[in-house]
Structure formats: structure tokens, C-alpha cells
Amino acid sequence: MLSNTMHYTQLISGLFLLPSILSTSACVTPNPTPSAFTDFNDNILFFPAATAVQWKTLYARSLQLPDESLLMTWENYPAEPPLVTHPIYKSVDGGATWSNFSAITDKVNGWGMRFQPFLYTLPQAFGGYAAGTILAAGVSTPFSLTGGVYIDLYVSQDNAQTWNFVSHIAFGNGPEDITSGHAAIWEPFLMMYNGQLVCYFSDQRDSAHSQKLVHVTTNDLHTWSALVNDVAYSAYNDRPGMTTVAHIESTNQYIMTYEYCGSGKCAVYYKTAANPLNFNSATGIALVGNNTNHSVPYGSPYVIWTANPGKSDGSGVIIASGGSQEPVFINSDNADPQGWKVVDVGQWSAYSRSLRIITVKGKKKLMFGNGGNMGDPSCNSVANGVIEVPY
Template identity: 80%
Template sequence: MHYAQLTGSFFLLPCILTASACVTPNPTPAAFTDFNDNIFFFPAANAVQWKTLYARSLQLADESLLMTWENYPAEPPLVSHPIYRSVDGGATYSNFSSIKDQVNGWGMRFQPFLYTLPQAFGGYPVGTLLAAGVSAPESLVGGVYIDLYVSKDSAKTWSFVSHIAYGAGPETITSGNAALWEPFLMMYDGLLVCYFSDQRDPAHSQKLSHVTTNNLLTWSAPVNDVAYSAYNDRPGMTTVAYIASTGEYIMTYEYCGSANCAVHYKTASNPLNFNAATGIALVGNDTAHTVPYGSPYVIWTPNPASASGSGVIIVSSGSLEPVLINGDSANPSGWEVLDVGQWSAYSRSLRIITTPAVKH
């Protein structure tokens, strides 16, 4: 992706994305307002590979916003996951800190994910920040870890906690290479869950797995979430949302291989048992029967106009500028295609945020 840059859009439905076109930035928007396509970071001229990729956000209790992404400066030094911070609703960002590899000597290379502990856990208080990401050598040969880091000071500093999962590599998408990708963190029933894409099983080119911990230090054996019988089928890029009104969980993923990376989803009352649920192709209910492809991301938000506590499921994909929305039941025929004025991009993420002016 030449001339890639990071953009942020913060309104009722903010999409965080990396964009591949070279775009002249708009004037800085006013703080805590609705806006689109606000570019706040350009990669260095000598940045390598994809320049920037896989942006992820987090809002803290003080309503500040954090942003991280895959960053590709020329090496050395080892790559790290930058942390940029905004205190004005995403209008401006400053370089705040970074998550650096402290144990492997490889760098933090792929797919960062930020998470706030919603409860005291593993000896850390509620509100502690966690970051998961993929550490691998620049050569991509020699092994790969999904690693966990913690911040006790609102992202100013980060410390290594544990290896979540290990693969022998090489860290490529070639079938047979024991690679790991795309961690996603979530608390459930007193456990921290890490979902990820898993190439270590010789029976599958790739499958979706999760592991759990009750102390942040030791992790369970992997459990399947999606694993297809055809070897070359490759489900990938797990994201999960809790539907508070029904007590159900929804997982989205791309189904590469025989389904050409069409977005699929599963629902389950227990997010540790997605493997027992049937995957459903996500198709828009418009006249074109729009099919989203690649890099989905799902969130659920309550509807402030609903007295019943019902809400909206929102799904982004890599192939569409619009998002798809549905009611709490995730009815296969209920997916409405909604234009939100955003660029399409690889692995857009979604987050509902609060501002001093408007509480969403």
C-alpha cells in the first residue's frame, strides 16, 4: 500500500482505518465534533512493506482516545506498535508511547489489539490496559509469539506479561507454515480470552482458535472456534461482540478458500463454544444482495432511543465503504447496507465513543 496513512473518523459510528490513497489532509476539525477522513499520521518516506496497517483504537475512562497500528519504518531499529493519544475527540493526536518487544529481540510486528480490563484481574486493578500483538523476526523465519503487554499508567509505559501462544513459523500465509495472526481480547466468566488465527494444525491451512487465562501468566491449550474440513479453507480475523439485550455473542470472520473470503458470522450463548455453532454467510438484504468480503469487524451498541435495551449490531468489511447493520437477533435476512461516508480499507475497526458534548 504505497502512500498509506492513518485516518480517524469519530462520530456516532467511528471507523478506524488505514487508507491506501495519497490524500491531502483536510483542515483540523473542531474538537469533539463529527468528521470524516481526518488524517493524523503519514508514514516515513523510507517506510517498508505496507507502510501502515491494521489500526486499532481504545477510549479510556477520561474520554481520551488511543490509537495503534502496524508500523513499518526501515529496520533497524526493531519495529514497535506506536501509541498515539487524542484528548479532543480524535481531532488531533500526539505521539504518546509505544509497545516494544522486551523479550524476543524481534520487534512487535503485526496486528496490535488494545483492551481495558473491566474488572480487577490477575493482580491488576480495573481499568488496567492490555495490549496483544504478534512478535516475529524481520525475516519472518525462526518463530512467532502472540505476546501480552500491560500498562498501569494509562498507556505511558508498557511491560511484558506473558506469551499467549507460540508458533514455529515462518510467519507467512503459506500453508504448512506454523504462523499465528490477529489476536482479539475479551473477558468472559472470570477468564481473559484471546481469539486468533492459527496455522499450526497440520490438518488445516488455517483455523480460528482461542486460549484463556485466569491469571494473565499461563494460558490454556487452544480450542477450535472455526475449522473447516477442506484443508485449503482459511477462516481468519476473529472479532467478537456481546449482545447485551439477548445475552448472546456474535463472532465475525472471513471465510477464505472456497468462499473467496466472504464474511461469515456465528452466534452463541457461550463465546468459548463457537465451534458448535454453524457459520452463516453475511449477505445484505438490499436488492443487490450485497456480499461483504474480507477483514470484518463487529460491534454491538445499545439504541439510546429504545426503552427495552435493544441495540444494533454493526459489521465493517474490507471490501465495502458502507457497513452492515442488524437487530439483536442477527437474523440472516436482517442485514441492512448503510452508507457511513467512509473509505473502504483493509481491516477497518469500529468503536462507539463518548464525548463531553454528546453521550452515545
């Protein structure tokens, strides 16, 4: 059996994390604990154990409950056994302080919940569950990264206190690494559309592609459709990855962001479409800032949309993040390729830094979720930030 370090080195060595896309601000001195219900940046909420493996934490994801309390989860890498889980931490003071609340544990495979958790609230009754039910998708695979991999779906009917397995969304034979030809799957993203739940993910199982982006749908949370391509480049070694999708409500369009590794050198790209099940017919566009330096974000993007806080005309702003840049990139509803404004937000970058619009005492704010960034494993803690919505 390989050592811990060798297992994770095998994984990271194929994630195309070139020096050019690693953060330059991996380590920061933790700020004093912010006051409740205020704005702040770089608030470390979880320090990994000294015995944690390799990069310690990654891939933070958040959710807000109806009472304005907040949840955060991430990839966690303690020494095993016991099996790794996706922890759930909770804040009841606007993200200033957090406590260990629950965990999503592997209840069916005996492997652990290892990679890329994602939290989603059902906006409507669906699949026998009430509106407001919380779903969690994540990657389950053995510590050895061999023997198979599932993207699994879990459900909580008590605001994330307890979790139950619902279904296997997708399966690959593995190994769960990025070696071309290995049947790995990664990075689930959930969204309701037209009465279906959609799960977008990265897929290495097609022998014609080192990796492509796909989605599957379900009408009942138990049975999932055949996959549909979203991004599949003709060059075998091209590897689009890390789908996130936002609904541009003002125009009823959808925007997808992804990293384009291979020919694209992991630059952030995006597509827009009227139907989020039909991104494959849209053309990918490089996301480039319209500042003097024409800043290019590389790696692990995230995108959201929100109503423009500076206007009352129903328009909105698209907010995108990339792993290599601390600033965010902001555009108007038309996602004009020349319209990406670069805005400094004071929050250090991270591998797949997440974005979420929350309310703090009824006022909209932008919250960041940071795990580690793979740049310096000595200080890869989980942090958040809460700021005014930029526009």
C-alpha cells in the same frame, strides 16, 4: 537475506487479498483538521515516512480512557533497524487531533512488535491488576519472518504511558507467512468472559488445516489453556481468519465475525452463540446486505454491539464492517441473516477497519480506525472518523 520488499511481498502474497476485496477508495485528499469534539470522516492522523516498507501502515486499533481521551495503535512499517514497535497515539479533543504518546516495544524476544496490535481495558480486577488496567496483545516475529513467532501480552498501569511484558500467549515455529504448513499465528482479539480472559487468534499450526480460528484462556494472565477450535473447515485449503467478537447485551448472546478465505472467497461470515467459548458448534452464516444489490463484504471484518440510540426499550444494534465496503452493515439483536441493513457512513474502507463506541462530552459516537488497505501503498496513512451511531 531477502530484501525488505521480498520479505513483505512474501507475506502479502498469501493473505488472499484478491482484487475484488481491495478498497476502491484507497487514496483521499486529507480533510482539513476537524474542530475539536465534532463529527468528521477520513481524518488522517499519521503519515508514514517516505522510507516506510511496502504498504506502510495497517490494522488500526483504538481504545478510550475514563477521561474520554482516545488511543490509537497500528501496524507500522518503518525501515529497520531499530526494531519495529506498535506506536500509541493519543487524542484529548474527541479524535480531532493526535500526538505521539508511547509505543509497545518488544522487551523479551529481540524481534520487534510486528503485526496486529490489539488494546483492551480490564473491566474488573484480574490477575493481580486493577480494573482499568490496559492490556495489549500483538504478534512478535523477526524481520526475516523466520525463527519463530509469539503472540505476546503487555500491560500498562499508567493509562498507556509505559508498557511491561506479561506473558507469551501462543508460539509458532514459523515462518510467519501464510504458506500452508508453516506454523504461523495471527490476529489476537481479547475479551473477558466468565472470570477468564479469552484470546482469539488465527492458527496455522494444525497439520489438518491451512488455517483455523481458535481461542485460549487464562485465569492469571501468565498461564494459558490448551487451545479450543472456533472455526475449522474440513477442506484443508479453507482459511477462516481475523476473529472479532461482540456481546449482544440485550439477549446475552455473542457474535463472531471472520473472513472465510478459500471456498468462501474471503467473504465475511458470522456465528452467534450463547457461550463465546463454544463458537465451534455454531454454523457460520454469510453476511449479505438486504439492499437491492445484496452487497457482500469481503475480507477483514470487525463487529461491535451497542444500545440502539433510536429506542429506549433496551434493544441494541449490531454494527459490522468489511474491508471491501465503505458502508457498514447493521442488524438488530437477533442477527437475522436477512436483516443486514447497508448504511453509508462516509468513511473510506481499510484493511481491518476497526469500530468502537466512544463518548464525546458524554454522548455516544461511533469511531472508525483506519490503517492502510494494501490497495495502494503510496497513500496508506492512518485515519479516524467520528460519527453519530447509525441504526
